[in-house]
Amino acid sequence: MSGQPLLSVRDAHRDYPHSGEPVHAVRGVSLQVTEGEYVAIVGPSGCGKSTLLNLLGAIDRPTTGSVTIGGTAVSALPDKAATHFRLTNIGFVFQRFYLLPVLTAQENIELPMAEAKVALAERHERARELLGYVGLAARADHRPAELSGGEQQRVAIARALANRPIVLLADEPTGELDARTGGEVIALFDRLNREGMTIVVVTHDEKLAGAARRVIHMLDGRIVRDEPLLRRA
Ligand SMILES: Nc1ncnc2c1ncn2[C@@H]1O[C@H](COP(=O)(O)OP(=O)(O)O)[C@@H](O)[C@H]1O
Numbered sequence: 001m002s003g004q005p006l007l008s009v010r011d012a013h014r015d016y017p018h019s020g021e022p023v024h025a026v027r028g029v030s031l032q033v034t035e036g037e038y039v040a041i042v043g044p045s046g047c048g049k050s051t052l053l054n055l056l057g058a059i060d061r062p063t064t065g066s067v068t069i070g071g072t073a074v075s076a077l078p079d080k081a082a083t084h085f086r087l088t089n090i091g092f093v094f095q096r097f098y099l100l101p102v103l104t105a106q107e108n109i110e111l112p113m114a115e116a117k118v119a120l121a122e123r124h125e126r127a128r129e130l131l132g133y134v135g136l137a138a139r140a141d142h143r144p145a146e147l148s149g150g151e152q153q154r155v156a157i158a159r160a161l162a163n164r165p166i167v168l169l170a171d172e173p174t175g176e177l178d179a180r181t182g183g184e185v186i187a188l189f190d191r192l193n194r195e196g197m198t199i200v201v202v203t204h205d206e207k208l209a210g211a212a213r214r215v216i217h218m219l220d221g222r223i224v225r226d227e228p229l230l231r232r233a
């Protein structure tokens with residue numbers, strides 16, 4: 001399906017109701033992302049980056065306009081169907097990791113597979129494979145509190161990949177990390193993209209934005225610049 005847009009946003013607006021004037025967080029965004037792209041969304045705080053990413057991941061729906069992911073018009077899906085679509089098609093990574101503290105690294109990675117009713121043996125095998133992929137095979141039995149921030153984010157990335165999503169979305173994934181551990185996350189995203197994963201990342205981190213192949217600049221709920229970067233060797 002090369003050349004076909006994997007993600008397509010058409011004239012999306014997202015208003016948050018608010019006492020008095022509603023907040024116009026996204027104001028008429030149209031955007032297409034092709035399979036295999038690595039896109040960074042940048043812009044000042046409050047300009048609508050997270051709101052747009054949530055629309056792209058079917059976490060939220062536009063007030064008007066439409067969002068299509070892999071041929072499915074997700075903005076038109078009822079809530080339950082949207083939740084199931086998200087579980088099996090979208091990998092989401094958050095600034096604050098959101099791992100469950102009572103579960104081990106391995107169990108955190110297995111959780112979305114359990115929700116998707118993947119068989120136990122396959123869950124174990126896939127989680128171990130993912131722990132190896134993110135370089136944490138030796139930390140399988142550690143709980144989040146026994147992991148560094150960078151390790152927790154790598155577990156969260158492995159969890160996001162568990163159900164083999166068609167796209168990986170990340171909101172400020174290095175925002176809580178120091179330069180070195182942030183660098184590990186950047187290297188991991190780079191490897192994933194080289195292996196074919198489509199990635200859209202919201203970031204303030206210039207190193208992370210510089211690793212993407214295309215940078216979309218937002219201001220006041222709109223896209224004001226959309227620039228492809230030269231593919232590096
Ligand atoms: N749930 C919400 N309810 C009301 N206003 C919100 C909500 N979420 C975000 N906003 C407002 O929408 C605008 C865009 O927010 P956001 O998408 O989080 O920006 P960014 O991620 O670029 O910092 C901001 O003015 C923010 O205060």
Ligand SMILES: [Mg+2]
Pocket residue numbers: 049050051
């Ligand atoms: Mg944000």
